[in-house]
Structure formats: structure tokens, C-alpha cells
Amino acid sequence: MIEHDVFEHAAKWVHARIPQEMANSVHIRELVDAFSALAAVTDAATSTFLIPDLFPDVALDVLYVHNIAGADKLTSVGDPAKNLFPGLSAIALTAIGTAVIREMETTNSDMVRHELDGAEIIVSRPSVRHLVLQATGTTLLTTK
Amino acid sequence: MTAKTPRFERAQDFLAQRVVVAPAAKRIGMQVHARIDRMPSSAQANTTGLRALIRSVAASTRQAFRAHLAEFSDNAQRISVELFYAQSNGLKPYEQVALLLEAKDSPSVADVAARQRIVPIELQRALIANSFHHVDAMQALAANLSTHPETLLPLAAHPSWGVRTAVAANIGPRMKVEERALAEEKELVFNTLIERYEDSFAPFIIPACKDPEQLQRIFERSSLTPLNAHLFTDNPYASNDILLSVVSSNTIGLLPGGQKVKERARSLVDNRLGDHGPTIN
Numbered sequence: 001m002i003e004h005d006v007f008e009h010a011a012k013w014v015h016a017r018i019p020q021e022m023a024n025s026v027h028i029r030e031l032v033d034a035f036s037a038l039a040a041v042t043d044a045a046t047s048t049f050l051i052p053d054l055f056p057d058v059a060l061d062v063l064y065v066h067n068i069a070g071a072d073k074l075t076s077v078g079d080p081a082k083n084l085f086p087g088l089s090a091i092a093l094t095a096i097g098t099a100v101i102r103e104m105e106t107t108n109s110d111m112v113r114h115e116l117d118g119a120e121i122i123v124s125r126p127s128v129r130h131l132v133l134q135a136t137g138t139t140l141l142t143t144k
Numbered sequence: 145m146t147a148k149t150p151r152f153e154r155a156q157d158f159l160a161q162r163v164v165v166a167p168a169a170k171r172i173g174m175q176v177h178a179r180i181d182r183m184p185s186s187a188q189a190n191t192t193g194l195r196a197l198i199r200s201v202a203a204s205t206r207q208a209f210r211a212h213l214a215e216f217s218d219n220a221q222r223i224s225v226e227l228f229y230a231q232s233n234g235l236k237p238y239e240q241v242a243l244l245l246e247a248k249d250s251p252s253v254a255d256v257a258a259r260q261r262i263v264p265i266e267l268q269r270a271l272i273a274n275s276f277h278h279v280d281a282m283q284a285l286a287a288n289l290s291t292h293p294e295t296l297l298p299l300a301a302h303p304s305w306g307v308r309t310a311v312a313a314n315i316g317p318r319m320k321v322e323e324r325a326l327a328e329e330k331e332l333v334f335n336t337l338i339e340r341y342e343d344s345f346a347p348f349i350i351p352a353c354k355d356p357e358q359l360q361r362i363f364e365r366s367s368l369t370p371l372n373a374h375l376f377t378d379n380p381y382a383s384n385d386i387l388l389s390v391v392s393s394n395t396i397g398l399l400p401g402g403q404k405v406k407e408r409a410r411s412l413v414d415n416r417l418g419d420h421g422p423t424i425n
Contacts, residue, residue, distance in 0.1 A: 047202040048173030087187025128155035135159040137168035141208040
């Protein structure tokens with residue numbers, strides 16, 4: 001498990017980068033929960049996927065690149081009703097996306113990459129999706 | 145769970161770095177929509193829903209991939225695509241071998257199988273046994289860093305010059321890497337290449353050779369170009385005889401860059417012999 005301190009740190013990082021009006025309406029606790037929930041979601045991943053709309057009102061892609069060299073991950077199924085995961089509020093996700101965009105502007109970058117047990121999570125602007133997919137060797141399939 | 149600090153960077157730089165340093169394995173993925181509910185009371189449901197969605201991605205990907213394969217009327221094309229994404233789909237080595245055997249007459253299938261980032265040893269053996277005549281595939285297999293020395297050995301005697309040179313390019317640099325379990329088999333491939341030495345092996349074999357006698361044999365069979373001579377003078381195991389031959393070669397001196405190589409060989413011999421031998425002019 002990721003240490004809880006990391007979520008606290010990430011939440012404060014976000015809070016410091018969002019406009020004051022938004023900061024007033026999203027509490028640090030909500031951001032900590034959102035990061036904790038996102039970690040629980042990532043923990044369930046067993047293959048590569050792209051989400052283009054994880055952050056409401058913020059144009060960012062989220063690409064999860066599964067570690068195909070590693071062993072198949074075992075994820076607990078359990079009873080969904082009994083699994084108490086932290087909440088993932090839309091406002092917290094918008095705040096996280098806004099902070100990421102702000103940091104991209106500050107650092108003149110267009111993506112942020114996070115490695116996790118051989119897997120990768122890449123949050124990027126939609127305009128560079130083709131570069132990110134090419135770099136990670138990913139071909140996206142869609143269902144018809 | 146091991147996590148590293150997130151890195152902000154430019155996608156263009158990320159791509160350039162991946163292409164040069166560590167090309168990614170080919171993989172397939174699915175695009176899915178999060179459909180986050182904006183109602184404040186839906187936070188818990190958002191987590192549960194997103195988690196369920198992510199759990200279902202693997203099955204959806206398999207289904208979409210099967211649908212994609214069903215579109216191919218050409219069997220060889222279909223198998224090529226299956227092998228192209230074998231690693232991403234977690235195909236077992238015996239499944240990959242079965243696919244190869246299903247279309248063993250197809251050069252493109254053999255080529256795709258041999259170009260995988262990691263070719264399972266079972267597939268390597270099947271490629272040698274069934275696709276030895278597919279030159280492009282054998283060249284790709286010979287160049288693949290995942291290819292086992294056991295597989296490289298028959299390729300070192302392949303009728304194609306390109307395949308043999310690719311074996312040299314593969315094993316030469318690997319001789320400098322310690323792979324204890326493979327040491328004997330690597331040595332066998334290396335010695336085979338020396339026995340069958342060709343000029344095109346020079347840049348890969350000469351720098352890796354640590355045996356003065358083998359170097360002497362290679363030298364006798366090498367055309368004495370400035371490039372080859374440079375490789376010999378750079379190898380500390382090269383004998384004085386080799387260096388003296390370079391120094392006294394009239395041909396090298398006439399070729400571009402040859403004079404410099406001769407001077408370097410002369411200074412090396414002078415250093416080695418010091419006060420105890422003759423001064424070379």
C-alpha cells in the first residue's frame with residue numbers, strides 16, 4: 001500500500017496550485033480521499049487503458065500502462081457492497097486536473113508520468129496522445 | 145506497492161528517450177469513459193463504479209481483439225497480428241509455437257515472431273526448425289537481444305551473410321556482459337564465428353576477443369583497412385607482431401586515416417618495448 005502521508009502530501013500540493021475560489025470549495029480531506037480512491041482503482045487494473053474524461057471540465061488523458069512483463073496481478077473481488085473505498089468526488093477530480101494543468105504550464109511540460117510496480121500512469125494533454133501512445137507502444141482498441 | 149515521484153516532462157522528449165533507450169513492448173489497450181457523477185453524494189459510487197469499470201477492461205480488450213482478428217480473411221495476416229501482440233495478450237510460449245506452425249510457410253509470420261521484444265526459447269527453437277529458410281526472420285532473430293546463444297549457434301552458419309553478421313553483432317557486445325549461466329554457450333558461438341571469420345564481423349568480434357592467438361588468426365584473415373587496423377590497435381590483447389604488421393603496412397598508410405593508425409600502433413609498440421627492445425622508426 002502507498003503510505004497515507006503520500007496522499008496528504010499530494011492533496012496539499014493540489015490545494016496550493018488551484019484558484020482560491022476552487023480551494024475554498026474543496027477540502028484537503030476530500031482530496032486525500034480522492035487520491036486514496038484513485039490508488040484503489042489503479043490496484044484493480046490488470047490491463048492497459050486510456051480514460052479521456054477522468055477529470056471533469058479539465059482536458060487531460062489518463063493512460064494506465066500495464067506491466068506486461070510482471071506476473072498477473074491478483075485483485076480481490078469481494079462483495080462490492082462490503083468494499084468501503086474512499087469517495088471520489090467530481091470537484092476533487094477537477095481540482096486535481098486543474099493543479100496538473102497549472103504545473104504543466106509552469107514547467108512547460110505536457111505530461112506527467114508516475115511509475116508504480118513496473119506499470120506506468122501517464123496524465124497528458126489530449127494534443128500529445130499520439131506521442132504518448134507511440135512511446136508506450138500502445139494501440140488503442142474500441143468496441144463497436 | 146513501489147512508487148516513484150511523478151515526473152513532469154514533454155511528450156516529445158519522452159518519445160525520443162523511449163525510442164533511443166528503451167523501446168516499449170507492443171501492447172493493446174482500451175479507451176474507456178469514466179462517467180464521473182457530479183452529485184456530491186455520488187463520491188462513493190464513483191469509486192466503486194470506476195473500480196468495476198477498470199476491472200472489466202481486460203475482458204473487454206480480449207473481446208475487442210478477437211473481433212479485430214475476425215476481420216482478417218487472410219490467415220497469415222491474422223496470425224501475424226496475434227503474434228505482434230503476443231506479449232501484451234500474455235500468450236504462452238506453446239500458444240505462440242502453435243501459431244507459428246499454423247503458418248510456418250509465411251515469411252511475414254516468422255518475421256513478426258522473431259521481432260518480438262522477448263522471443264520465448266520454445267519459439268526460438270521452432271523458428272530454427274521450421275523457418276530457417278526465411279532470411280529476414282532469421283536476421284531479426286539473430287539481431288534480437290533476447291535470442292539465446294543456443295539459437296545463435298546454428299545462425300552463425302546460416303547461408304545468408306546478413307544473418308551471420310547479425311549474429312556477430314549480437315554476440316560480440318554480449319561477450320563483455322557477464323551472463324554466467326550462458327558463458328559456455330556464448331563462448332561456443334564466439335569461437336564458431338572466429339572459425340568462420342569474415343571481414344563484416346570485425347567491429348563486433350575484434351573488440352571482444354581476449355585471446356592473442358585467436359586475434360592473430362583473425363588478423364591473418366582480415367583485410368588490412370585503417371578501420372580494421374584501428375580495431376586491432378585498440379585491443380590490448382593484440383600482439384606486438386600485429387602492431388608491427390600495422391606499422392610496416394604500406395597499404396594502410398596510403399588510405400585515408402591510415403597514417404594515424406600507423407602512428408598509434410608505433411607509439412603502442414614503443415611503449416610496450418620501452419628500453420628493452422628496438423626503437424621502431
